[in-house]
Amino acid sequence: MLDLKVHMRGEVNWSHLKLLNANMSEKLPFKVADISLADWGRKAITIAENEMPGLMKMRELNGPTKPLKGARIAGCLHMTLQTAVLIETLQALGAEVQWSSCNIFSTQDHAAAAIAKAGIPVYAWKGETDEEYIWCIEQTLYFKDGQPLNMILDDGGDLTNLVHQKYPKLLAGIKGISEETTTGVHNLYKMLKSGELKVPAINVNDSVTKSKFDNLYGCRESLIDGIKRATDVMIAGKVAVVAGYGDVGKGCVQALRGFGARVIVTEIDPINALQAAMEGYEVTTMDEACKEGNIFVTTTGCEDIIMGRHFENMKDDAIVCNIGHFDCEIDVKWLNDNAAEKVNIKPQVDRYRLKNGRHIIVLAEGRLVNLGCAMGHPSFVMSNSFTNQVLAQIELWTNTSKYPLGVYFLPKKLDEEVAAAHLDKLGVKLTKLTDKQAKYLGLPREGPFKPDHYRY
Amino acid sequence: MDSTVSLPDQPTRSTTVTLVESSSNPSGVQLVSTYQTHRAGDPMDLVMLAQQVQKGDEFVRANACNKLTVIADQIRYLQEQARKVLEDAKNDADLHHAACNVVKKPGNIYYLYLRESGQRYFSILSPKEWGSSCPHKFLGGYKLQYDMSWTPLDEVEKRDSEIHIMEKLLNQQTALPPPTEPNFEGLLK
Numbered sequence: 001m002l003d004l005k006v007h008m009r010g011e012v013n014w015s016h017l018k019l020l021n022a023n024m025s026e027k028l029p030f031k032v033a034d035i036s037l038a039d040w041g042r043k044a045i046t047i048a049e050n051e052m053p054g055l056m057k058m059r060e061l062n063g064p065t066k067p068l069k070g071a072r073i074a075g076c077l078h079m080t081l082q083t084a085v086l087i088e089t090l091q092a093l094g095a096e097v098q099w100s101s102c103n104i105f106s107t108q109d110h111a112a113a114a115i116a117k118a119g120i121p122v123y124a125w126k127g128e129t130d131e132e133y134i135w136c137i138e139q140t141l142y143f144k145d146g147q148p149l150n151m152i153l154d155d156g157g158d159l160t161n162l163v164h165q166k167y168p169k170l171l172a173g174i175k176g177i178s179e180e181t182t183t184g185v186h187n188l189y190k191m192l193k194s195g196e197l198k199v200p201a202i203n204v205n206d207s208v209t210k211s212k213f214d215n216l217y218g219c220r221e222s223l224i225d226g227i228k229r230a231t232d233v234m235i236a237g238k239v240a241v242v243a244g245y246g247d248v249g250k251g252c253v254q255a256l257r258g259f260g261a262r263v264i265v266t267e268i269d270p271i272n273a274l275q276a277a278m279e280g281y282e283v284t285t286m287d288e289a290c291k292e293g294n295i296f297v298t299t300t301g302c303e304d305i306i307m308g309r310h311f312e313n314m315k316d317d318a319i320v321c322n323i324g325h326f327d328c329e330i331d332v333k334w335l336n337d338n339a340a341e342k343v344n345i346k347p348q349v350d351r352y353r354l355k356n357g358r359h360i361i362v363l364a365e366g367r368l369v370n371l372g373c374a375m376g377h378p379s380f381v382m383s384n385s386f387t388n389q390v391l392a393q394i395e396l397w398t399n400t401s402k403y404p405l406g407v408y409f410l411p412k413k414l415d416e417e418v419a420a421a422h423l424d425k426l427g428v429k430l431t432k433l434t435d436k437q438a439k440y441l442g443l444p445r446e447g448p449f450k451p452d453h454y455r456y
Numbered sequence: 457m458d459s460t461v462s463l464p465d466q467p468t469r470s471t472t473v474t475l476v477e478s479s480s481n482p483s484g485v486q487l488v489s490t491y492q493t494h495r496a497g498d499p500m501d502l503v504m505l506a507q508q509v510q511k512g513d514e515f516v517r518a519n520a521c522n523k524l525t526v527i528a529d530q531i532r533y534l535q536e537q538a539r540k541v542l543e544d545a546k547n548d549a550d551l552h553h554a555a556c557n558v559v560k561k562p563g564n565i566y567y568l569y570l571r572e573s574g575q576r577y578f579s580i581l582s583p584k585e586w587g588s589s590c591p592h593k594f595l596g597g598y599k600l601q602y603d604m605s606w607t608p609l610d611e612v613e614k615r616d617s618e619i620h621i622m623e624k625l626l627n628q629q630t631a632l633p634p635p636t637e638p639n640f641e642g643l644l645k
Contacts, residue, residue, distance in 0.1 A: 033580065128558075135581065
């Protein structure tokens, strides 16, 4: 990696050379499963770019000024096609970027290969071991000239924790962290409370344009995708029971009704229950609904939603799946312990025969059906999240002094910018406030338009 | 009519010479004196015959022995081959069943490690790439071939050049002449 010819021409600083060698000689330019997938990956990235207008808008607006110049961003987030567009956006904005995946199974090897081929140090492949996972993250800490990272882009908190626990001497040089997801945000608040957090952080997860959009619109598309890929069931005319009427529940209910199902909702919160009722849905308990439903979807984020007694009352070949949180909403263990027979139909689809002779079809073993049986979130929804990431990185890098140690939301104005960046692509024509109107409302003409507590 | 002859150079061995049966009335013609007709003129005649019989015996034995040696060699070679095939198959199957999180792709090299628990697993990281942080004992590197067999790292170069030669042969479709007559092309050049 050292070009000796260049060194030999001038005065050679051997101590420097040795130092570099000792630290850096082992460092690989990248590590992916199969670099020959790069061309395929590149084609798929091109398609994804077209579906990620927010990120492309960032390139268009900020590419010339390079606001991230000097930033060395270590990123740890699912190495997918969408993330590839994020990585290249950060690069286009002037940053040096190194990447690892935040899950041992989520890397799309063709996306990683394309990024590697573009000369960006990426260390990620589908099917890492836990030790390899940590190795991959560690490869992203030092950049090619031996300089350490100065920004963190994280999903889940493993990179943040690794630097805090194993490389604390690097913390002083890091200007900020942007965190993608609920788990990582919990971790940040915990560290802040215990005094362990040493770097200011922005919670990207709770931007309106992130959680409101991927929960509602992401799930609205991927729920049906998952059910259809798994079972090919006709949804029209069926009775669908949706547990929970939060953002995810609302999306699922809309999608099911859109296909012509009659939807029943269960809720614990009177406000959400009233919302569901006033949208025209029957709201009742699972004990009642279990006798009527053909398709059951849990979206609650809580545990013990569909239990043994519910399975026993279900109609023959009822389909049961979860799109809420982890795998604790559906009591799959009860089925495994009590069913007369379990037949695996295909990966992620199991059909249980109960002792009463009826059958239950469980998707993705009760884990997230949109990930297990479909492709997760589409690029467009990820463009929302990732544009938040880009703006969070720019904000922390360029307005460092505004963010003393703490965990912050992205300012409302930037949340609005994320949404604005997606409008052109959809052909949306936005109305501008006149000065008179702005004065009437008491708002700046260019926003922010809503107070922080506004719920959308 | 058999006569037993001891050959002058091998006094301890005797060879039986069988002469053609005699007849006193061959083809219906009465011989005048069978003694006259059948008497051996030269006492060495019988020795010559005996020597020839013996030489024949020796040559036949030697020839058979030669041929059997070749076959025995072949049998030994085939047995060795069979043993190797079985052993390779066992080793290959064994490696295919080692723990692995990645979908392995022919043509790539994979590295086998041993966890403290005793589990063996494949990684795409070499000990060199791990550097000092290598967490588990390294057992060996293997290249996964397109026939799903495994080549140990130190034999990869040899195997690659073999495959290269075979591929060249496959590409030259005229390499083998039509089998109209036996030929030793390639042996004589």
